[in-house]
Amino acid sequence: MKPDRDDLLAYALGTLPPAEAARVEAALAADPALRAELRADLDALSHLLDDLDPGAVTVPADAGERLLARVRAEGRLAPPLRETPRARPAPRRPSWRFSAGLALAAALALAIFLLSQVDEDAARRYARLPGAxxxxxxxxxxxxxxxxxxxxxxxxxxxxxxxxxxxxxxxxxxxxxxxxxxxxxxxxxxxxxxxxxxxxxxxxxxxxxxxxxxxxxxxxxx
The missing domain is CATH 2.60.40.10 (Immunoglobulins)
Incomplete structure (x- = not known):
């Protein structure tokens, strides 16, 4: 059965079970049109990755202090009894968009590598089959x-x-x-x-x- 668009996308992202991935690889090796379809999907994912701006979500360094001051001003939090040394700001965690971008970049790199292996090693892969x-x-x-x-x-x-x-x-x-x-x-x-x-x-x-x-x-x- 010819792989559908969902199969190709799952293969590109590396989420297929080994048996299903092998089936898709065999179909890609035998069908140039299917490889072209997968390359088009990878291009689309690449454009999506380009749109992910790692700096799109930023948190000002003094955001925590400003929030505490606002809460105290509204009477929701008692002022501190004594001055305490300012804690070193914790490192900013990357936004979810940045994390998603890294994951997508890794998946794309893996998919492109697998596709190049399909193109390059098909003859050797078939030659290793029993009785070939x-x-x-x-x-x-x-x-x-x-x-x-x-x-x-x-x-x-x-x-x-x-x-x-x-x-x-x-x-x-x-x-x-x-x-x-x-x-x-x-x-x-x-x-x-x-x-x-x-x-x-x-x-x-x-x-x-x-x-x-x-x-x-x-x-x-x-």
């Missing part, structure tokens, strides 16, 4: 990414080469000598493929193309 078979992807001896076939028939394809703006990777399954689109992605794509499927990846305009418009980066049998 790893297929390195290389072009002329240069590593380009990794394909990981899982025991349930799914395949994760992740590429590490940066994309130009407004461009996307598009994965094709070669069937009877013709390319059939299986989806677009920015970093990685998780999909179900038959055994010994032959795949190719090309760079296409954002949103993908009905047929490849560029030379495939690679063609590989899994």
């Amino acid at each position: 078979v790893v297929h390195p992807i290389e072009v002329n001896g240069t590593p380009l990414g990794t394909a990981v076939r899982l025991p349930d028939g799914r395949v994760y394809v992740g590429l590490t080469r940066p994309l130009e703006q407004d461009r996307t990777y598009q994965l094709w399954q070669i069937e009877n000598g013709s390319p059939v689109s299986r989806g677009v992605f920015q970093e990685g794509l998780l999909l179900r493929l038959p055994p010994e499927a032959t795949i190719a990846v090309s760079v296409e305009p954002r949103g993908g193309s009905p047929q490849p418009t560029t030379q495939p980066l690679f063609i590989q049998k899994l």
